[in-house]
Amino acid sequence: MKIAEFKLSSDIQNKLDQVANLEFNGFAVDSRKLIQGNAFILLKSQNPNATVDLSVLSAYLTQVQDKAAFVLSEVDVLPIADDFDLPIVIVPNIREYLGELIAQSLQHNHAAKLPTVVAVTGTNGKTTISQLTAQLISGAGVMTAVMGTAGNGILPDLSQSTHTTLESFHLHHAMHDFATKGVQVLCVEASSHGLHQHRLQGVPISVAVFSNLSRDHLDYHADMDDYAAAKAKLFDKDLFSRLTHAVIHLDDEFSGLMIDKAKHSKLTVWTYSTTNAQATFFAKNITPSLDGVRFTLVCPFGEIALNSPLLGLFNVANLLASVATLLAISPSAFNDLPKLVAHLQGARGRMERVCPDKTPCVIVDYAHTPDALTQVLTNLKAHCLGKLWAVFGCGGDRDRGKRPLMAKAGLALADKVVLTSDNPRTEKPTAILADMQVGMTCEEHYKTVIEADRAKAIEYAVKNANADDIVVIAGKGHETYQEINGVRHDFDDTVVVKSLLNEDGLD
Structure with a gap:
């Protein structure tokens, strides 16, 4: 196939005119996976602080020059382009057209x-x-x-x-x-x-x-x-x-x-x-319970009563x-909505109740922003007959300004807060926890437990909660790992909770 056969806007067609009539059999973005006859797309790092290393780019081009039909480069490789015996077109805004190019090549090979x-x-x-x-x-x-x-x-x-x-x-x-x-x-x-x-x-x-x-x-x-x-x-x-x-x-x-x-x-x-009520789709007569929420949907198609099994x-x-x-x-x-809604299941790690037949009630949720944590705790507080517990941390190598805000969000609504690790990445968990505690009052410290080991933090909350308490484990949700110093270690909040709830004396 040839790019000249594609239906593309004139601006990108003009930019690719040099290689428009060259035969190729598909695109590749990974030099290790390029096969004979592919067009190679050389993309730069999305890290805004990354620098362009021409020696590294030269190594990529050396790796593909005997296989690639041609190269489309997001990076300016003009200083080294003459070192290679293959057509290289520099297109700084290639990402604005990349999806369409790939889509059309896939359709050409298999409609x-x-x-x-x-x-x-x-x-x-x-x-x-x-x-x-x-x-x-x-x-x-x-x-x-x-x-x-x-x-x-x-x-x-x-x-x-x-x-x-x-x-x-x-x-x-x-x-x-x-x-x-x-x-x-x-x-x-x-x-x-x-x-x-x-x-x-x-x-x-x-x-x-x-x-x-x-x-x-x-x-x-x-x-x-x-x-x-x-x-x-x-x-x-x-x-x-x-x-x-x-x-x-x-x-x-x-x-x-x-x-x-x-x-x-x-x-x-x-x-x-x-x-x-001015919204196109409006919920009225909302009645929550630990079994879900009942409400009436009002929309252009009519009014209909729905019973959702989802919490919150x-x-x-x-x-x-x-x-x-x-x-x-x-x-x-529209008329099938009651049946369809009744069979819904929440996404894994999103307001997920672990072992519903066990007490205390433990919820695993992905909430990792102050607003999300506030929403989760606010929604569950209405269901809570005892104390509301919140176990959460903050990710390393990310927005530090969010850390004390996360702590404030938890302290504003939970009766007991356990601060712990999330994905520390390359930072020390103790440093992240220190950031989270900035600005906390003596009263807030009194209702807070600090435990950097996430498994131990979860264990502390689950084992110290009473039967009518609700424990929220927030921040990681569906994730099955904990990232520490560039290594992903097996860790699943849900698995930890299930192990604890299935121990003798916790049912």
């Missing part, structure tokens, strides 16, 4: 009908909304796949994921593979990193969902406005030409920005809310987003 794509963005709720949406659609008899933090695959079989949003090359290959297997709908999580780095470029997104925005990733984004602008890219039809619907959480303070972007793109805008008021909001997305794709599913 397949791509699925309808739902993309969910927001600080919290991405995983739950994408998985609930996938479950609802799958329950309606449509083969559905999901890609995100808690796993990738065709429901119900998911494999562990390396990223919230895969790099463009891997995302398109996975999507095309799903298509060849008959997947009709794909639900993906769209992280701010993924949107900013064009990882979703060329993905045929039809429905875009926004859950909320709170402080996170400010080690990457300049400020909250920059963070919000990255999220808002999902509602730009100039970037995603297949968009038809925007589903936006009206209760969030950044909803106006998302709505304006969606309206500018002339999308059908549906809002959802648990507090504002915020999961009502997540469910509203998922129901709206389902109805954007399949309006006829």
Whole structure:
């Protein structure tokens, strides 16, 4: 195949004119996996502090020169280009076109009908909304796949994921593979990193969902406005030409920005809310219990009573987003909602009750931002007959300003707080814990236990909690490892809790 055969915009066609008529058999982004006849795409590091080392780049090009049909380079390799006997085109903004190039090459080699794509963005709720949406659609008899933090695959079989949003090359290959297997709908999580780095470029997104925005990733984004602008890219039809619907959480303070972007793109805008009856999808008569939440859905399709097995008021909001997305794709599913909702299962590590037949009640959740932790504790406090415990830490090599805010969020709502390690990465856990304690009062110290060993911290909370207490283990959720000094050690909050709850005397 040749790039000249692709249907591309004139600006990228012009940039690739030098190699447009060269034969190649596919793209590769990993020099170790390049095969004879591939076009190699040389990408720079996404670390903003990374420096360009021409000797390293020369080694990459040496590795591929005998196999590659040509090279498209994001990096300026002009000083060394003459050292290699293969065509090299420097395209600094190659990521803005990469997805489309990969998609068209895959279709050329094996044509397949791509699925309808739902993309969910927001600080919290991405995983739950994408998985609930996938479950609802799958329950309606449509083969559905999901890609995100808690796993990738065709429901119900998911494999562990390396990223919230895969790099463009891997995302398109996975999507095309799903298509060849008959997947009709794909639900993906769209992280701010993924949107900013064009990882979703060329993905045929039809429905875009926004859950909320709170402080996170400010080690990457300049400020909250920059963070919000990255999220808002999902509602730009100039970037995603297949968009038809925007589903936006009206209760969030950044909803106006998302709505304006969606309206500018002339999308059908549906809002959802648990507090504002003016929303397109509104939940009223909300009745929570430890068995779930009952409520009445009010929307353009009518009113209908739903009984959700998911804990927490915020999961009502997540469910509203998922129901709206389902109805954007399949309006006829409205009358089936009670049956579909009743069979939902929460995403792993998202408000997950471990050993429901045991006491105390222990919840494992991924909440790792001040807002997410506040939401989890607020929702569970309404269910708690005894004391509310919170066990959590903060990740190393990340936004240090978030650390005391996390501690404050836990102390504001929990009766007892246990501060511990999360993923310390290259930092010392004691240093992270010291940051978390900045500004704490004597009273707050009195209700806090410091235990750097996460397993021991969990054990302390579970063994000291009474039968009518609720213990929340927050921060890692679905993760099955703890990252320490560059090494991922096996560690699963759920496994630790199950072991403790199944010991004699804890039932």
